[in-house]
Amino acid sequence: MMIASPSLPTIRASAVKFRYGDATILDGIDFELMRGKTLSLLGPSGCGKTTLLRLIAGLLAPSEGSLSIGGEIVADAAQNKFLPPEKRNLGMVFQDYALWPHLSVAENVSFPLEMRGGIGKAERETRTLSALQRVGLEAMRDRRPSDLSGGQQQRVAIARALVAEPQIILFDEPLSNLDRELRESMVGELAHLIASLDLTAVYVTHDHSEAMTLADEIAVMRGGQIVQLASPDTLIERPATPEIAEFLRLGTIVDLEWRSSHWYLIGGEEALWPGGPRHSAKAKVLLPLRSVTLREISAGGLPAIVLRSHFRGDAHLVTVQPTNAQGIELQLLSPTRLKPGDMIGVSIDPQSVLWFDGGVPASRSSRTPALEPV
Known part of the structure; x- marks a missing residue:
């Protein structure tokens, strides 16, 4: 048995x-996962994440x-x-749990x-009960999967994965x-x-919120490659590319241009801030x-x-379009409901802006210097 x-x-x-x-489905994958850590393979359909999981599984x-x-x-x-x-x-642990409907919970786990x-039979029963106790289902050992909720069936699938005491568990979405409400409650559990x-x-997973909740490290995959491997906090603070920031829904990517010693939205008429x-x-x-908030135009x-x-x-x-910068959309949170067509004013906090230089984000020290938001 291989023990790390x-x-x-x-x-x-x-x-x-x-x-x-x-x-070429996977193109030059490199990573290390330490004992007791969770790595999420995150990306859209067709990026190669499931293929990589199958390679790990053999x-x-x-x-x-x-x-x-x-180590082997x-x-x-x-x-x-x-x-x-x-x-x-x-x-x-598979997408559909792959439980045998005609077997009891204990029989599924023991399989x-x-x-x-x-x-031997006695050892199988001991290990099965131990696995069910670890996921809190020992009282349901004699029930059929159809008698359980979706979350309980998931626990049975995890107990079955644990019963042989493996050193690694692979989760395939x-x-x-599950429906959205149950999925959101189950991810925390x-x-x-x-x-x-x-x-x-x-x-x-293809769901970034699942990955952010579960993982110690996230490998964001695109086109058969890992385009960024980092902790959830690092991904949020320093996404490697604008495409990663958009995929993770971290905010709005916009293009700026330098004119008259100020930064402007491309095609915009209102100066945002000097310097940066x-x-x-x-x-x-x-x-x-x-970084985008409501502010009176006046x-x-x-x-x-x-x-x-x-x-x-x-x-x-709320999604808004600056009136003097056609084709650019900004997003913000509003405590009150705003209707399409409403004219409002917005402010952009320069201290929260993350700059990309040739596709690479600037460090925190390279963010916009202290200026008044506009």
Whole structure:
């Protein structure tokens, strides 16, 4: 059995590529995951995240590069080495939970032990009960999956993944089949469960809020590559590219131009602020939601017209278009409902603006210097 030292990565991927025919699905994947940590593979459909999970699981073999688990190489294309899934000491939770409807909860959880063989009935029962206790379902051991809620079925699937005491649990979008309300409640419960059980986990999702809630590190994937690997806090504060910032819905990306010693919205007539990072006459910046607020036009607010307003529980998410900068849309939170067509004033806080320089965000020290918002 492969057991990772706490000081060594539980999973390491080195220059991993995967091709299907002439198509390159994964193109140079590198990452390390330490014991007791959760890595989320985050990205849109077709980015390669599920393929990478299958490579880790041993359901696919890399075309190039290598993978190691617990310090042991489990796949190496150059050496033609490949360990099958049953030798990798992994557990897996699927999208649909994959529970047998005709078996009881306990029988579903015990199934992997029966398939492994060489484990006596008494030990199987002991390990099954222990796994059910860890997820809080020991009282439901004799029920059928159809008698359980969606969240309870998910726990059964996790108990089944835990019963063989694997060093890694792989989650393949386990909440994607739940409705929005149940998914939002379950993600917090799942995060608590992963943390309380001290699991090492790889979690595939296309939902950025799930990834932000669950993961210690997030690998944002695009076109078969990891375009940024960072903690949730770092992703929010320093997204590597404007495209990542847009995908994570961190705010509005706008283009600025330098004129008359001030920055303006492209095509705009109102000066935003003087100074700020300037490597050329144009710049791309991220305006986080907190940076745009309501301000009376008479008090210097930027004139704008309301395009859309969406209530999101705690406030109204309002999309506006500055009247003197056609094609540019800004978003802000309003405590009151605004109607499409309303004319309002907005203020942009220069201290909250994140500047991108050639696609790379500036450091916190390179944000706009202290100026009055406009």
